[in-house]
Amino acid sequence: MTVNSSTQGEKVAAPARAVLESCVRAATAAPSLHNSQPWLFRIGADSVEVYADQSRRLDVLDPAGRELMISVGAAVLTLRLSLRAAGHLPHLEVFPDPQQPELAARVTCAGPATVTAAVERLAAAIGHRHTNRYPFSRAAVPADAIEHMIDAAATEHARLTLANPVSRNAIIALSQAAGRRQRATGGYRAELARWTTHRIPRRDGVPPSVIGPWDAMEMLPLRDFGLLQPQLSRPTEAFEPYPSVMVLATRGDDRAAWLAAGQALQRVLLTATWLNLATTPISQAVEVPGIREQLTDTGAGLWAQIILRVGYGRPATATPRRRLEEVLLPSGE
Template identity: 35%
Template sequence: MTEFIAPRAASQAEVVTRALTEAAAEAGRAPSIFNSQPWRWQIAGDVAELRADRQRQLPTVDPDGRLLTTSCGAALHHARIALAAAGFAAEVTRLPVETDADLLARIRLVGEQAPERAVLHLRWAIALRHTDRRPFIDRDVPPAASRRLCEAAEAQGAHLRFLEPDEVSTLAHVTARAGYVEFTDPQYRAELSAWTGRPAGTRDGIEPATAARQEQPRPVPMRNLDPGRRPDPTTHGLVDRHASYAVLYTDADTPADWLAAGEALSAVLLTATDCSLAASRISDVIEVANTRRLLRNLFGGDRYPMIALRLGVPHGGPLATSARRTAVEVIDVADAAR
């Protein structure tokens, strides 16, 4: 590891602060529950702190902050990849202050290092990755890609398990159950409406016009993002027949595990993008406590599912970019002069 070398015009402090700020901005591309982007960054000198933004927590869907923490974990991994690709070495301390539950991680830059090719590929994937709810083409996920995704999860302290056909049936059952439980809850419908009907110019939430269409049956039902829209009865035929379904899980069920699951989720999704695969998340089965327990049965009851994933070969074509908050809205940089 080498020491930082000040460039011609900028001081060492300016270089590292700018690097952290740019990494935090890249972290804004991370996936989050309902695209709520529930994070804030505080940067001072060579340290960036990732904090949970509890004002963006979903009280009905995510009362304990599980998915908020997972979302922040994905942002943390995005930031780590951006820093590594830019040639910086960093120390990451997760949940550094026991009495401050909102402080999820602290990143300190400690030197320079040449970026590995794999890191550069993931960095490029940050700009390319999108949630893809469209049906996949009739081509199986290559076994080599599946292995890479499992290895990506393991490297972040979590596990990814691809489901067998009978297990996909179980996932379909518990997902349908979760959808029914949530749909019959007026508070859930109000929360969904709030995040899918954002005012014009809002840089968060979900666009139903581009994300909600689900006109044909699938092996595992997807969340209905537009409950007021009735399906077209003239459409028939199962789609996503060659989709693969996987569950990301951890060995325990603490905030530290939720954070690790988020980092693993980011690693899996970026690796999938690098493998020319598309993915969408199935979180409603996790949001309902009863269906989350039912899904645990696939693992003998001693593992903790954090999110399910649908993966496949995309049809291609452009996807609308999800709205993202600006760096000014989520990043606070301390004034070095103070």
């Protein structure tokens, strides 16, 4: 175990590399667009650097890299939480080196920390959080659960809002329109096929086991991952007619805001998991610029980043994850 000097001159025990590797492995369980897992990590003596892997950006859906950076932010929050659960106080620096634009964050162990019950609960939820593309119960999400999720977003300096019935219907309509526009975009089908192929064993992408059924009423704008797999037998089921829809927004719309959105998103998702709630991103409306603008309150400086469907659902299957050695960069020591 390495011993470093703190800013007060005290000796602080750095975590063993095995602990840092375990926390990085947990961070890879974060959500990402099409399960692209666009992150890389470099482990130091007492820190972990998180890089955005631009080779995994989706050119058609995410040309600016906004959703890629949100995915990286989700991994950063998971890393911070895992270190905290291991008894270390994480110190976060975002974009710490202007000469390395892909270095999104550096998380340093600043000293020992007491592991609280709240930290334990969220850390325990990491392995159970999965996107759920199945129908949800018609039971309403309790107000206190909504407040827990709103508070979780606020902890990461983001705003989460539950759509009222009128706003919900408008968001669903905008998402449906965005989905139609995307399907008519050149390259969309090829990009979808790249991340949903089932013929080659792989540790990323969206396998058939997590795609879910068709919506019998074709109301919910869920991503059609079965579009290019006509041989896939997908049942038709009735989805909830009045879904609970929440919008996560940030102040500003730059890389730092996207990274913050990802951290807020993951804290919200883990909070929902701890509350036994299921979640599904509804991404289409925030992937088409003209439609995203209709969900954004620029006067208040709030930019819509994520739309979530929340409710009670059956257990969902986990998507695969890349091996640790595939996401680790050389230490540089």
